Amino acid sequence: MQKLEGERKEKIRKELEKIVGPDFVSDDPEITYLYHWDFVTAEEPGHCDFVVMPGSTEEIQALMKLANREKIPVVPWVSGINIGGTAIPKEGGIVVDLRRMNRILEVNEDDMYAIIEAGVTWGDLKGYLEKHHPNLRAGITWSPAGTGVIPCYICYGFTDLGFIAGTGADFINGLEVVLPTGEVVRVGSCMCTNYWYGRAPLPDLAGLFIGWDGTTGIVTKAGIKLWPNLPTEYFIVMTNTFEQGVNIFKKLARARIGIVDMCFVNYTWMMSLLGYHESEELPLDPEEAGYQDFYGLVAIMAYTEKEMEAKREALEKIVSEGGGIVADANMALNFFPEEARIQGYTLMNPPIHFYNCWNFSYGGGGEWIGSYLSSRDVVKYYKIALSVAKKYGKRAQMYGRVMGGGHYWIGRVNINFNKDDPEDFERARKCLMEIDEKVRELPSVIRYKAPKWAKERNFREADQNALELIKKIKKLLDPNGIMNPGHGL
Numbered sequence: 432m433q434k435l436e437g438e439r440k441e442k443i444r445k446e447l448e449k450i451v452g453p454d455f456v457s458d459d460p461e462i463t464y465l466y467h468w469d470f471v472t473a474e475e476p477g478h479c480d481f482v483v484m485p486g487s488t489e490e491i492q493a494l495m496k497l498a499n500r501e502k503i504p505v506v507p508w509v510s511g512i513n514i515g516g517t518a519i520p521k522e523g524g525i526v527v528d529l530r531r532m533n534r535i536l537e538v539n540e541d542d543m544y545a546i547i548e549a550g551v552t553w554g555d556l557k558g559y560l561e562k563h564h565p566n567l568r569a570g571i572t573w574s575p576a577g578t579g580v581i582p583c584y585i586c587y588g589f590t591d592l593g594f595i596a597g598t599g600a601d602f603i604n605g606l607e608v609v610l611p612t613g614e615v616v617r618v619g620s621c622m623c624t625n626y627w628y629g630r631a632p633l634p635d636l637a638g639l640f641i642g643w644d645g646t647t648g649i650v651t652k653a654g655i656k657l658w659p660n661l662p663t664e665y666f667i668v669m670t671n672t673f674e675q676g677v678n679i680f681k682k683l684a685r686a687r688i689g690i691v692d693m694c695f696v697n698y699t700w701m702m703s704l705l706g707y708h709e710s711e712e713l714p715l716d717p718e719e720a721g722y723q724d725f726y727g728l729v730a731i732m733a734y735t736e737k738e739m740e741a742k743r744e745a746l747e748k749i750v751s752e753g754g755g756i757v758a759d760a761n762m763a764l765n766f767f768p769e770e771a772r773i774q775g776y777t778l779m780n781p782p783i784h785f786y787n788c789w790n791f792s793y794g795g796g797g798e799w800i801g802s803y804l805s806s807r808d809v810v811k812y813y814k815i816a817l818s819v820a821k822k823y824g825k826r827a828q829m830y831g832r833v834m835g836g837g838h839y840w841i842g843r844v845n846i847n848f849n850k851d852d853p854e855d856f857e858r859a860r861k862c863l864m865e866i867d868e869k870v871r872e873l874p875s876v877i878r879y880k881a882p883k884w885a886k887e888r889n890f891r892e893a894d895q896n897a898l899e900l901i902k903k904i905k906k907l908l909d910p911n912g913i914m915n916p917g918h919g920l
């Protein structure tokens with residue numbers, strides 16, 4: 432695309448100021464710099480010419496028409512820390528910071544959904560529901576409170592209700608979207624009625640905007656599923672080996688005992704949650720060093736205490752038959768050395784803002800190889816990641832989740848690094864790329880929120896006709912290729 436400079440740039444600035452108001456357009460290097468990074472990752476920074484903050488769908492519509500006419504890249508953005516770097520502006524243009532559009536427009540208690548604007552964050556949503564609709568709750572991530580709900584849901588993120596409901600994308604009932612050519616479309620039941628209760632029974636056009644990482648349009652509103660806020664208990668499941676833990680989780684997934692979430696971390700990740708800093712004392716291969724290496728969190732909902740008691744009993748039976756133990760928070764803490772309990776974090780207080788993961792080595796850097804995969808491949812995935820990380824002298828922090836009633840899983844390995852140390856940065860990057868390459872030898876692995884290089888690997892052996900169809904659809908929706916260029920196929 433043509434570079435924005437000189438008179439042309441001034442002309443565009445004036446038009447942008449007319450659309451969103453002069454206070455909400457900036458090309459100050461001090462401001463635009465903040466939008467060039469996915470600041471925790473090892474991805475290269477990008478560059479944008481303008482940052483704008485629109486206040487309405489109409490403003491986004493006018494902005495898109497301008498960008499399409501002038502063939503200027505447009506990058507939708509809420510907090511830019513999706514960890515795949517998919518909001519890094521790769522080819523200049525306009526970053527559209529959506530955070531002024533942060534209203535929760537409606538909560539329908541009868542059908543249990545909310546209609547939210549594009550810039551609503553987890554903090555906004557959780558706070559609003561707790562205050563105004565305490566009987567309902569949303570599926571919430573463990574990402575920082577200031578990150579966006581819609582970006583997570585449309586990029587197949589996952590939440591603390593992933594076991595009952597699947598990925599964030601499964602929580603979407605309908606969308607309002609501004610297309611790159613400026614038209615506004617509504618998809619889902621809101622296309623035909625004022626209700627946003629679901630996507631049935633219409634052609635499911637929501638898929639045109641889910642899993643595309645902001646390359647097909649700007650979502651301005653979403654109808655999202657809410658759930659009854661029933662009493663919930665959290666149990667920690669501990670086993671000696673990772674494999675034992677995974678096998679127990681497979682059994683639990685089939686027990687139908689009111690589980691709403693099941694996730695797990697390895698020893699190294701658990702230590703970072705506890706505020707323990709990376710040091711020579713932490714083993715590169717915890718199991719080999721004789722440490723328990725599986726810490727599961729199981730969240731169970733029940734209507735009455737008696738029902739909970741029965742569910743607890745069933746859980747304890749399955750876990751003990753598999754050779755594990757069920758612990759409460761204090762018991763779990765006692766398994767860790769005294770010095771590892773610095774900040775008293777436990778897995779029992781979701782959502783936790785996992786900043787400790789990044790401070791693990793006092794360097795603030797972290798990036799993960801996050802994948803959807805079959806339960807058959809989870810243990811192998813961990814072992815591969817562990818052995819590659821070990822080669823680079825890195826500690827593999829493993830995290831996983833059982834999704835959608837146990838039909839598929841998430842496996843994710845995080846590698847920390849010191850952002851101030853170019854050598855460590857480079858080592859982490861190489862290590863991540865090698866883990867990504869090696870875990871792909873497993874037949875079921877597909878990366879989500881993938882940076883460009885990993886996205887290309889996703890499609891290396893894909894069905895060619897499906898790939899062509901994706902390209903045709905993209906061309907149809909975005910004929911001038913203005914949407915988030917560099918992050919598509």
Ligand SMILES: Cc1cc2nc3c(=O)[nH]c(=O)nc-3n(C[C@H](O)[C@H](O)[C@H](O)COP(=O)(O)OP(=O)(O)OC[C@H]3O[C@@H](n4cnc5c(N)ncnc54)[C@H](O)[C@@H]3O)c2cc1C
Pocket residue numbers: 471506507508509510511512513514517518529549572573574575577578579580581582583585586587588589590644645646648649650651784785786788915918
């Ligand atoms: C410590 C930490 C923990 C995390 N834990 C989780 C977790 O548990 N689960 C999880 O799913 N994620 C997690 N994340 C990732 C991420 O922060 C969340 O998914 C978050 O909600 C995404 O928000 P964001 O504002 O950073 O998205 P952004 O980076 O701003 O956007 C993500 C993508 O969506 C596009 N986009 C944004 N808004 C729109 C729009 N309106 N229309 C079209 N495209 C759009 C962007 O261009 C980009 O490609 C975590 C991140 C961190 C740093």
